[in-house]
Amino acid sequence: MSESVIEIHDWTLKVDENLLCRPDREVYLEPRLVNLLRFLARHAGTVFGRDCLIDEVWDGAEVTDQVVTQSIFELRKLLKDGRPDATDYIVTVPKRGYKLVAPVRTVPPLSQGAADDGAPAAALPPMQAPSACAEPAPPGPAPFPAGPLTRAISARAKDPRSRARMFGFDLFVVLVLIAMVSLLSYQGASPRVRAMLDPHLLVFRFHAGMDGNNENVRLADGITRALMGEVAAATALRVQYGATNPTGGILPGKELSVRVSRQPRGTYLDLEYRNLNTNRVLFSQQYQLSRHKVHQVLQASSQDLLRALDRPEVVPGMGWPTDDASLMAMMEARYYINSRDPVALRRGIVLLDQALASQPDQPLLLAERYLAGEALATLAGKSESDRLLETGSRLAVLVRGEGPLPARVWEALTLQAILGGQPQQAGYLLARAASRGRSVLYYILQGKLAELDGRPEAAGDAYSQAFLMEATEQTYLLCQQLGFYSNMETLTPALFNGLGQSKVKLF
Structure with a gap:
């Protein structure tokens, strides 16, 4: 059975394309996330510790526990997709590991014989040959004509006066149809656009997580403004600080979400870059943040963001304090x-x-x-x-x-x-x-x-x-x-x- 396409609750994982999708939503995953999600789906309901996942998914490579934790975090975030009422997909079993609890179904490959596995087609009645002794059918009303509607009046069309009336009716119908087509064409040529997404406008929005920590609010805002400055300096994009949500006119075509939140293992910075025109997440990364490596995290996050914006040659951090x-x-x-x-x-x-x-x-x-x-x-x-x-x-x-x-x-x-x-x-x-x-x-x-x-x-x-x-x-x-x-x-x-x-x- 092929495992190139796997259904995980309302998501479909296309392994060969590194694509996770559901109606009106597509997300391209990194290969490590694809391999991890496929492994968990193959063994849905089974608990795996970090060491086991490193052996099975990373093939025993020198990978730290933090890489596994971060990968699980990213998968949860992608599968939830910002939906507060979404079902749980991957749960943590305390002191044991992780398991995938969502329903899983492997989609079989499409083949020539796939149609034979379905329900049989309804049988058609056999055609009967005409009997040689059958009497000819008596003449009856003319059958409903197969021609245009304007011909389907009645057998009285043979009368010259009826033909004249039919011609007038035909002409009336044709004129009505022409008027309707012209009206629809005019309306189609003049669409009403309430709002347009500008692909050259990038809005920056910061979030402080769910812990209500004021320090995280301040830090998220400051990091957001620092990233805005780097993008404005290195790209042709116009940047906007997302303090408000205008409801009409020209709207941003791209969005960067910045989140600083406190978790059991420390404080983390999450970045998510999304193309709003296609509703695709183009970049998502998490960084562990502490007061002793603020410069390092800002440098790395800025570099990763600029790489996602096709400016990998730019070195961010010009003029920042070194302390x-x-x-x-x-x-x-x-x-x-x-x-x-x-x-x-x-x-x-x-x-x-x-x-x-x-x-x-x-x-x-x-x-x-x-x-x-x-x-x-x-x-x-x-x-x-x-x-x-x-x-x-x-x-x-x-x-x-x-x-x-x-x-x-x-x-x-x-x-x-x-x-x-x-x-x-x-x-x-x-x-x-x-x-x-x-x-x-x-x-x-x-x-x-x-x-x-x-x-x-x-x-x-x-x-x-x-x-x-x-x-x-x-x-x-x-x-x-x-x-x-x-x-x-x-x-x-x-x-x-x-x-x-x-x-x-x-x-």
Whole structure:
């Protein structure tokens, strides 16, 4: 019996194609996952320990227990497919191992004789030859004609007046049919599209798992923003922070889900990259995360994601802090900085100051600290003039001797030049930032420079682009107040009217 196609409850595993599918859903698996799922399906209901699975599935290769655990986790996640009410497929038997509990059926190969195994066809009555002594049948009504409907009137069609009436009826039917076909063709040529998926727009969504750990929320948000920066710098994709779910218009064609959750064996980072146009998972990976290897995990996850995006030659992590504690503090600080609450902003600033205590001359940390101070001054009205001046001056001195730098550094220097009344220098610095990817802050700064240059249309377009990239209250307020006040009602009336004149309202 062939085992190239196996039905596992509502899924079908096509071993030869590395494909797991069910109605309206297809997922391509790595060979290790295919081999593991096929083995468990062949022995459904049997418990296997990790050592046994390594011997049977990995053929005794040097594989750690963590690889088996991760593979089981990935299979469970794929089979559940985000359905909270889905049945259990693979269960853990405490202190023994794993077993597949879903119903399994092997699909036999299709062959020429397969039809013989089915139900026999209904027998047809034998044809009888006409009897030689049979009397001819008396003439009766004309049989129902096999021609078009317009001929099937009656035998009275032989009458010339009836033929004329029939011709008129035929003509009427033909005209009605032509009208119906024309109407359907017109409607088919003008489809109504409520929403379109943009294949060049990638939305990033973060989740904090089910444990409700606030640290995991902060870390997931910071990692999400770090990955956004790497993708924006290395690819032509437009990135969007998934804080909202618009219901119409142009929607993202791709999605990256970022999840940080605490499990019995530690804290894990899960990435899942999905093409929403085809509803296929193109990349899914799990990484064990700890405060002592944040840099290593971010480097590996960024590299794997860029490889899935066909940019394997790009080396991520340019300009990141090398100290794990500093990098962890920066990740968490980004969560607080992207808020208009003064208490949260100050908490983010405290974390950045702690990171700078370990690496005082790290350009990215200085840039984040400078921008956080300006955000506090803009959104909360609490300026740190002396500290900001010192931070900005140190950053400017360091950049003179540095090589390639992250976009965030150039954006901080651009804002410093705008506030210093140097629009020409700010334009040069913003162009340097664009070479490393375009962020929400990039478009806000672009709008400010367009205003200073007397181009209100370009400014309104830039502010709209910033808001569409991250539709939050803070984005709108930064467009309005960062550096100097911008009249959003004049610059982008559609955005102003859509949000409300007195209070920002998200989608």
